[in-house]
Amino acid sequence: GTPSPVQNRAGSRGEGPAVAAAAGMVRQLRGRWPPRALAALAVVGSVEAFYLPGVAPKEYDAGGLVDLKVNKLTSVKTQLPYGYYTLPYCKPTAGIQDSVENLGEILTGDLIENSPYEVKMLVNQTCRMLCRQTLEKHHKDKFRSMIDDDYLVNWIVDNLPAATRYIRKADGGEFVYMNGFPVGFERGGLYYVHNHVKLDLKWHSNPDLYDGYRIVGFEVEPHSMTQATRTDGSQTIAMCDENTATPLFELDSHSEIVFTYDVRWHYSDQRWASRWDNYLK
Known part of the structure; x- marks a missing residue:
């Protein structure tokens, strides 16, 4: 079959349980807590939460x-972002899925999704x-x-x-x-x-x-x-x-x-x- 990417030497590509749990809490609390509080939450509880995929x-x-992966459509003129698939771009045959990789992307409000490329x-x-x-x-x-x-x-x-x-x-x-x-x-x-x-x-x-x-x-x-x-x-x-x-x-x-x-x-x-x-x- 097609070779798969080699995993990071720092460890597994997947998020640890502490990161996954914190990510879920951040999603629930975004819009209700101030950004500084959310940023603090992202690194509380475990050393695992300090590792963000992409750093290694x-x-x-x-x-x-x-x-x-595709992110938001952005404009400095309007400052109003849209999801990538707002326009009739080609979609993945298996469906559109969220592809956020780390808490930093969650906190900045990135809308990262998969693509058919x-x-x-x-x-x-x-x-x-x-x-x-x-x-x-x-x-x-x-x-x-x-x-x-x-x-x-x-x-x-x-x-x-x-x-x-x-x-x-x-x-x-x-x-x-x-x-x-x-x-x-x-x-x-x-x-x-x-x-x-x-x-x-x-x-x-x-x-x-x-x-x-x-x-x-x-x-x-x-x-x-x-x-x-x-x-x-x-x-x-x-x-x-x-x-x-x-x-x-x-x-x-x-x-x-x-x-x-x-x-x-x-x-x-x-x-x-x-x-x-x-x-x-």
């Missing part, structure tokens, strides 16, 4: 499944079709509203938030990073949805210190395109290259939307301990 590095086998360590993919969705009028209205309000899509891989890289010309072409990526964009009164993404993942390894591979970077390059599709037996295959896909997916010109993605893995000299540096620039 995780190693993966080649081909091991890497979870891509299939990512495997060191396995590159091109134009992988996720799903085809029907676009009703209310779907289009929601897309337009969120594009007007500059909403961002927020994803997480191995506790790293997705970052979008931009070139800041004022600083001599230096790269800067933004958390998340835009739902889409408006141009000349027309609305375009980002329905294809290139997932750039960076890995590092050190066989002298540990087995397997660590994730040290996660970038997303969003694109808007109208993909061509063809049927191969019972499977629908998308084609995203320039010869078979038009450059942009204009919302009002379509009654369906196809979501696709690429996965590209790159070796990086960056160590796990410094993988947050790009987010702090």
Whole structure:
């Protein structure tokens, strides 16, 4: 079968009973207790509660499944978050499940859920079709509203938030990073949805210190395109290259939307301990 991620050397990936119990209490008391009291509750009662998954590095086998999780849709313009599946994005076939990993995510109010994206360590993919969705009028209205309000899509891989890289010309072409990526964009009164993404993942390894591979970077390059599709037996295959896909997916010109993605893995000299540096620039 498919190799599974190697567990943390710090111990099991699952939460201990003290953390699980405290998490349940926090969920019940959120909104009734002040944030400081909830933060104190998160570390009361057991040393186990001090360990938050994600603090210790995780190693993966080649081909091991890497979870891509989704978080809230956010806007600095409205300050009003929405659940990721408020928009007609592709849903997991087994259903949507909460995927919060630690008390910090509970206390900050993150709404982390699973996704249907299939990512495997060191396995590159091109134009992988996720799903085809029907676009009703209310779907289009929601897309337009969120594009007007500059909403961002927020994803997480191995506790790293997705970052979008931009070139800041004022600083001599230096790269800067933004958390998340835009739902889409408006141009000349027309609305375009980002329905294809290139997932750039960076890995590092050190066989002298540990087995397997660590994730040290996660970038997303969003694109808007109208993909061509063809049927191969019972499977629908998308084609995203320039010869078979038009450059942009204009919302009002379509009654369906196809979501696709690429996965590209790159070796990086960056160590796990410094993988947050790009987010702090």
